[in-house]
Amino acid sequence: MTALLDLPTDVLYTIFPYLDAADFLALTSCTKTLHTYRQDPNYWRILTRTTFRIPPQPLLRADGARWQWLYRRLRTQTQLYTWGSNGCGNLGHGFVAMGPASTGDHDWADVNARNIGWPKKVLLDDMTEPVGVVADVQCGGWSTTLLNSIGNIYLCGGIDPSSAFMTRSVHRGRDRNRATSQMKRLTFPSAYPPTTKDRHEPSTAISQFSTGRAHILGLADDGKVWQWNNEEARLVKPLHVDVSDKVVTRVVAGWDRASMFVNGTGIVYWPHDTPLRAGNAEADAILIDTAIVPGTGFTQSRNGRETPDTLEARIGKVTHHILLENFILFITSFNKVFLYQAVFPLPDLDPPAPIEITAFYPSSSDSHFEIQDLQGSFRSFAIFTKSGDVLMGNRAMLDAFNAGTYDSTSTEPSHPAPSIIPALQNSSITSVAIGDHHFQALRSNGTILAYGADPQSCGALGLGFPEGTGPLRGLIAENFSSDGTLGRNVGRQVWFERLMQRWLGEMKEKAGMEGEAKARGDMILPRRGQAAQNVAAVTAVGDYFEREGKKWEDGVVEEGAMGSYFVLKVAAAGWHTAALVLVDEEQAERSRQMHVVPDKVDDEVKDEKYDWHGGTWEDIDAPWDQLTKAMLWLNDSIWRLVRKFLGLQERDEKMEEEQKKEAEQEEPGDRTRYSWSDQPFPRLRMANGEAMPGEIEITE
DSSP states (O other): OOOGGGSOHHHHHHHGGGSOHHHHHHHTTSSHHHHTTTTOHHHHHHHHHHHHOOOOOTTSOOOHHHHHHHHHHHHHHEEEEEEEEOTTSTTSOOEETTOGGGGTOOTTSOBOSSEEEEEEEOOGGGSSSOOOSEEEEEEOSSEEEEEETTSOEEEEEOSSGGGOOOEEEEOTTOSOEEEEOOOEEOBOOTTSOOOOSSOOOTTTOEEEEEEOSSOEEEEETTSOEEEESSSBOEEEEESSSOOOTTOEEEEEEOSSEEEEEETTTEEEEEETTOOOOTTOSOTTEEEEOOEEOTTOOOOOOTTSOOOTTSHHHHHOOEEEEEEOSSEEEEEETTSOEEEEEOOSSOOSSSOOOOEEOOTTSOSSOOTTOOEEEEEEETTEEEEEETTSOEEEEEHHHHHHHHTTOOOTTOOOTTSOOOBOOGGGTTSOEEEEEEOSSEEEEEETTSOEEEEEEEGGGOSTTSSOOTTTTGGGGTOBOSSTTSOEEOOTTOOEEOOOOHHHHHHHHHHHHHHHSSSTTHHHHHHHSOOTTSOOOOHHHHHHHHHHHHHHHTTTTTTTSOTTSOOSEEEEEEEEETTEEEEEEEEOHHHHHHHHHTTEEOOOOOGGGGGOEEOTTTOOEEOOOSHHHHHHHHHHHHHHHHHHHHHHHTTHHHHHHHHHHHHHHHHHHHSOOTTOEETTTTOOOOOBBOTTSOBOSSSSOOBO
């Protein structure tokens, strides 16, 4: 009988995925030889993806320890954060209808009636239906959509403006007039029961989904393709393409087109608003006319040879594709990039062939140049190479290639060429999430860099508002409602820790007060009716707080270890952004305590008595005052007993505890002193060599 250790290594790797985590760990603990397989990246990647339906991540490094770390934490530490424009309830938060002044929030709270300027956690546990473990998040034009670990899709906002839903309610028992958006599970026709945690339904358990501007596509475990133009799905059935037997490998939604990749056929696309065909007897399905991108159905022959003069052989096997406005982009196994104008319907005779985009290829022969991934939406996209380059493209480049006017040797300044942002090169960027005017770059260490513009200062960058903490992050705006901008190719890390917002807010208040720092505050803080911000000063201040922010967890998180907020996925569309974040709350709390200064206790407080009715500390000396306080205390005690008997006290205590927890998260107590409490607003030297005005020493 052959012993387990006598089997070839490739056979062992084939056996491992059939074991659950407990059995795999037990097996690899048996011998020293088997222990070497304990952090096999292939095993932990497959287990994590199949257990939690994590989407493919081509650029995530093959690190077994990383995948094992993700597997252990996804079930309990996954949180959803959103920010930006909340006009359709698309962020999953209710919004304060009367603005910050009615809630007592500080002017740096970065929350107003319709927008969220700082990443805010979505309270998924408070939803009508528990969402469970979130596996993926995507953004549409007016929505944020989630896929959970059992294959259900949830939506907040609306798939299109007409279906965006908002309700008026009292928020969490507070006396506030709020509009609250609820997370809703997308439904299926009655003939297809939804999958649940107790019963798996292959026809409705979604393995992969894609959100377009105004539609959503889902690929079920059994290979069915579903489309949502509203909250109920319709089964997609192309008229002239066979999609049976799980030949569909992915679905991709875009600006105004929907698509799927069908093995042996290629990229199949259709208008996203295709109506039901007349005479359709199956009301649960959409019978659609489709178009096929020519030359994308490459299949390897049995003998490994292909006729070299066929279009398919010249293009190669399509490895990934995306849909932009008017165009389909795809990359192939031959290390090539192609575009195709998504005309519908295609001409019956001689349809145009895909056009190769040569702008991203190195000017000289480079044997190490290898395209690994393609990402993008609307009018922008990014090419990722194996060497770590991130090359950005735009609509102007696509139009030039499509019109045949692109010239790689052109030296004209206006000639469209790849945009190369230095900070993104060789920086372990794993994905970019692109909105209408901004984008967010996700690094392998779980942090996000924000780039671009903040349309109408809605908070899409996650750096705050012009009237809030935005200027301290380097955000420049002509006024409170104009577009906020960062410097050219300047990126700022997005922070999720609420106490860091308080740090920025208190420093901003110091800059706005009369005194030594006011002249510096006038340079960076936009004020109605006053001069515009000093760009050099705002940039210097943004650079300073960016450097200081990187030190936030020094002494708590070791170099190379995961931070308290580790971003798994970032998504963007329109004017809003969402991120799926693993939150290590214990580590985050240790980091907060590093910045807390212990309060000094006044000895006189120990001799004071508590006013049970008024809720304040004061000395009680006069006999009449003592009698009055005693009567009030007795009255209060009787009232408490009556409420306890009626069961109202327990209810109120629970509500107060929930409000206390939320208040602690949103706004730490005012009595707490922090490491920055006694620090002045910094005086810095600007890029032009000039120093900001003031009397304190310059911070270099």
